[in-house]
Amino acid sequence: MAERRKTAGKKPAKGAAPRHKAKGGRRPARKAGAHAHAAGHPEHRAQAPHGRTVGLEHLRPAPGSRRKRKRVGRGPGSGHGKTATRGNKGQLSRSGSTAQYFGFEGGQMPLHRRIPKRGFTNIFRRQYAVINVGDLARLDGEITPERLVAEGIIKKLGAGLKVLGDGDLAKALVIKAHRFSRSAREKITAAGGTAEEIAAARS
Secondary structure (H helix, E strand, O other): OHHHHHHHOOOOOOOOOOOOOOHHHOOOOOOHHHHHHHHOOHHHOEEOOOOOEEOHHHOOOOOOOOOOOOOOOOOHHHOOOOOOOOOOOOHHHOOOOOOOOOOOOOOOOOHHHHOOOOOOOOOOOOOEEEEEHHHHOOOOOEEOHHHHHHOOOOOOOEOOEEEEOOOOOOOOOEEEEOEEOHHHHHHHHHOOOEEEEOOOOOO
8 A cells, every 4th residue: 555655646757658648638539530430420420510520319309399298197106196187076077078168158158149140151152353444444455354363453263253333444445254233334335345244163
């Protein structure tokens, strides 16, 4: 023991092999290819901007995106045993019970059943794209539903195109549409144009 204490503080003799110790007490750097060979093939790795190698082993899910499943009824040590987070007694603690529906009023007649109902929703309703003759006055030539959609004047046809009579029309136009109001047809013919009604596409 005494010999070990004596030799512990001694400096290495001249000619002895130096210890592998870098400046600042750090370990000597490994060879450049040693880490790449151990972690993965260099073809499957990329070089990050800060100089570190990035591989598949560094991929991790986003924090908080993966959580453990809540296991209930597995004994008192988990804190979710016995009543299994349902509490004591009551309707919601029974098997087969679910949360009440939206608008539930504790058993009394809910509002959506108390108020009177009238009318109905026609499931066969046909929605037409509408345009006025005043909007067609700035166009020339033959006007068709496809042309109005292509030029962006109407967004989509729906069940067809209907021309209404709002605005003034001072030039003769050939207008093709699926429906015309009475005033629109009168203004088109009074200006010397024609209102040609085409068959609506069946949906």
